Amino acid sequence: MSRILYSLSGTDISRPFSPHCWKAAMALHHKGLEFDEKLLSFTEIPTVEGGVTKLVPLLRDEDTLVSDSFQIALYLEETYPFAPSLFGGEGGKAMARFVEGYSQSTIHPAISAIALMDIYNMVAPADQAHFRKTREAMFGKPLEEIFPDREGAIAAFPAKLQPLRHMLRSQPFIGGASPLFGDYIVFGALQWLKITTGSVHLPADDPALDWFERCLDLYNGLGRTVA
């Protein structure tokens, strides 16, 4: 097959955890497109496709290479217009950028504060040195001291999903009656949290958890294939 999604893997290649790679995989399934997923460690990324990128996801679709999950979704929407839409029109395309802004600025930092050491312990040994070096430079302290209050971060996490919970009073998905790429943006983040820490750390009766479970059900339970 000439459609390949290059994705991120830790030591255990059966448990891909990157939020951005999950977004891209869900988008491909949404469009009903078959693809091979090739899992790479951080340090392997520059060794494929002529070193075109240091980051995944990277999509090869015949002769086209596209990196960045949002760009991949835009590419798929333009290239496969007759498959189910990922955005539901131009307004949805624009507002998916707002959902991305929320996910990156609110959810991702909250997850990092819980999962940093879990992620470190999952990545391949060759990647650990790189991971430690970049994070320690970013935060100016030893990796183990960046987020000292993991339990506090877990307790604070559910509140970060309040915008989603408020919206769920009106509709079952960010996309309305059915999911769109905006759902996959937030789903990718929670899937990252679940795979790296074993839980999304939400109460059992949380409507946000119900939404996450609905997303896990999509595409024959794709999200459940990684425990």
Add this chain to the structure above:
Amino acid sequence: MSRILYSLSGTDISRPFSPHCWKAAMALHHKGLEFDEKLLSFTEIPTVEGGVTKLVPLLRDEDTLVSDSFQIALYLEETYPFAPSLFGGEGGKAMARFVEGYSQSTIHPAISAIALMDIYNMVAPADQAHFRKTREAMFGKPLEEIFPDREGAIAAFPAKLQPLRHMLRSQPFIGGASPLFGDYIVFGALQWLKITTGSVHLPADDPALDWFERCLDLYNGLGRTVA
């Protein structure tokens, strides 16, 4: 004219401040529709249109009455399909609910923590007793003690707009290249803050402030008509 927007006013009827009424007014201008705005105090609301609602905005459009700002936007989109779209398609309609969820759950509480006493001091004397009673019941303490740290709330406010700021790296409006109802949702909240406290409390070089200024420029500077 038979198109009337019933809106909220304090003692000074030249300074309507309700975030939800600003959303509805911007939506009507977006559609290019003329209307009369009738300003009411809280306690006057049940005296108009046969007491159909206790909350504004309330729109009368010929024989139709619609309350709730989101419902008004949906009504205008359906009734005036050839005027500029407020949502940019079904995906945009759904995701505007997410923007609403963010605004109501993140921005509105942050503004209340700054502006509660300012709002109290702006409402008509007949409304003050009602305002005090409902808020004191909600929070279980005297009005003056609900948010004791106004300066702290002001200092914490800019961080609440981080999702917007992140999105503004990609595009000038929540609606993309031009504004949609999603912009008016967040604009209404910041306009509420500005009119009740005299400032949006953002740094001069903040991209979120630039966005707010762009919204103030719309429709011949409609948002600037209230100082």
